[in-house]
């Protein structure tokens with residue numbers, strides 16, 4: 001099988017972890033006789049520095065022509081504390097989501113039994129947590145009309161949802177729940193927000209088409225508590241863009257390390273796969289960043305191409321390393337490896 | 351000193367915990383020679399059942415005429431899962447916030463050394479946590495223009511902030527930080543939202559008037575992680591209405607029990623004090639609800655009347671009970687007391 005993959009390494013540690021994911025994909029290609037053709041393109045602060053734009057046209061084009069997109073990370077502190085900066089790396093990511101129609105961000109949170117001690121939560125709370133967040137990614141307050149008065153006397157953002165935007169991610173999440181513990185929790189703020197009431201209305205309606213799936217509702221403030229208090233209760237969490245942004249980062253803490261968590265963004269045109277951690281500029285170039293999240297994102301990419309066996313092999317290699325006590329420094333492992341060494345070892349194991 | 355207090359017991363366990371707070375206030379009155387005059391009024395589901403409105407005019411009037419408001423809790427499950435209900439208990443609370451101009455919700459999160467085991471977080475994470483969240487309470491997406499298409503094809507909510515709304519809570523939070531560890535963390539989503547960029551702009555500007563206070567910035571998704579990962583880093587957290595709703599509930603988990611956390615809502619006309627827990631209808635009437643959060647809210651009320659010594663006496667009584675291992679069932683205490691027994695004991699100790 002031949003597949004085209006657009007690779008967007010981005011900023012900070014993005015390039016170095018993405019590189020390890022490519023090694024894993026190449027090893028899979030060798031073993032299973034596939035050929036992955038990569039097209040590298042710029043995004044984020046790197047792209048601004050080179051072209052002035054955080055998402056150059058060529059990059060979007062490369063993604064549109066690809067079977068899947070492998071993404072590193074973006075963000076540079078020089079843009080963060082200037083409320084008046086006109087061009088920002090994040091705009092590249094948002095434009096990419098919109099351009100590719102990446103309507104559903106999927107973030108699994110699972111734990112590794114020998115890494116439970118890394119979690120700030122007690123081990124009995126964390127053991128066997130297995131949840132996945134479905135975050136709507138191209139609507140809501142991220143993309144609604146917004147503005148600021150020139151004299152800074154006021155500013156506004158609009159959270160708008162259309163029925164279709166809610167429908168497509170709802171279907172995806174219910175279908176996904178079928179492969180799991182068959183429970184969907186809709187998280188919203190229906191006691192305050194009109195758009196949340198629309199979410200409840202639409203999701204309630206569609207749920208009748210999935211009589212095998214249990215649906216429950218939770219207010220976002222309560223969900224922010226429950227995720228920490230009783231994380232095991234969750235199977236599939238379905239939510240809007242902004243709430244999903246907050247809850248999925250919160251949930252990532254459960255696992256004890258950001259360096260282990262992959263994500264997928266399912267799109268209308270193509271899909272994109274990225275580690276959930278950021279660009280972590282302080283660590284860039286030091287060969288200490290954990291590439292496992294990027295490598296596990298490559299596994300999700302393979303799943304999306306229906307290369308399930310191939311994805312499993314990658315996951316098994318990661319699990320084996322962790323079980324042997326091997327990892328990058330932030331895992332305080334028994335045996336410390338650098339970024340490259342982890343990538344090479346996993347490629348060898350495949 | 352004579353003070354008028356409007357008492358709004360509300361729904362579920364609201365009345366029974368509020369009653370214990372009144373006992374504490376009366377005991378304080380006896381000991382320090384103050385007279386608290388109470389005016390009881392309806393709010394929430396109870397008020398809907400009686401009058402059709404979740405905030406009857408008489409209730410708002412009673413609050414406007416009071417030196418302070420003591421609030422129980424509102425909410426009834428019969429209203430929660432109907433996305434089309436026209437009247438909801440929460441509307442009463444929102445109307446009250448708007449009517450009284452309760453622009454700043456203050457939620458301290460502190461821990462008791464002999465209750466650390468109740469937290470889902472590891473004890474070393476939780477020990478000595480001492481933070482306070484300043485949540486803007488009468489603006490943002492809660493009160494902006496909103497609407498839903500009749501055919502349910504779309505719905506929207508608007509998050510609008512005016513400069514003055516940001517200014518007044520910013521001043522309050524910086525003044526408060528002066529009495530504490532002198533650090534304010536502004537939590538927003540300035541990489542995406544225009545209103546967050548206004549927050550940054552205004553807060554940055556005003557912070558020059560507080561050169562003794564350290565100001566830092568954090569994105570809300572990151573804050574949701576940091577609150578669990580390193581809660582001790584926070585002193586004063588300053589944020590908007592919606593983010594504050596989510597983060598303050600999340601932070602409440604740190605303490606291990608919702609039953610211990612009070613809150614104050616500072617207003618233009620008067621101020622309101624309430625436990626952070628909800629109406630917990632399942633427990634209503636069973637004499638098991640923890641009244642300590644309500645009692646500690648009464649202590650915050652006394653602080654607002656500048657009765658600092660009186661407030662201290664209440665807090666000391668609560669701490670003494672907890673140190674003796676006495677509490678309501680959810681604390682799994684050494685000696686279990688009912689709601690009334692806790693209230694009576696604290697009143698006796700004052």
Ligand SMILES: CC(C)[C@H](C(=O)O)[C@@H](O)C(=O)O
Nearest residue numbers: 075090093094245541542571
């Ligand atoms: C960088 C930022 C715009 C982005 C978001 O808020 O969506 C990030 O936090 C994420 O979750 O991917």
Ligand SMILES: CC(C)[C@H](C(=O)O)[C@@H](O)C(=O)O
Nearest residue numbers: 191192221425440443444595
């Ligand atoms: C009941 C609800 C409207 C309210 C809010 O969202 O403000 C509650 O969650 C709170 O935090 O007081």
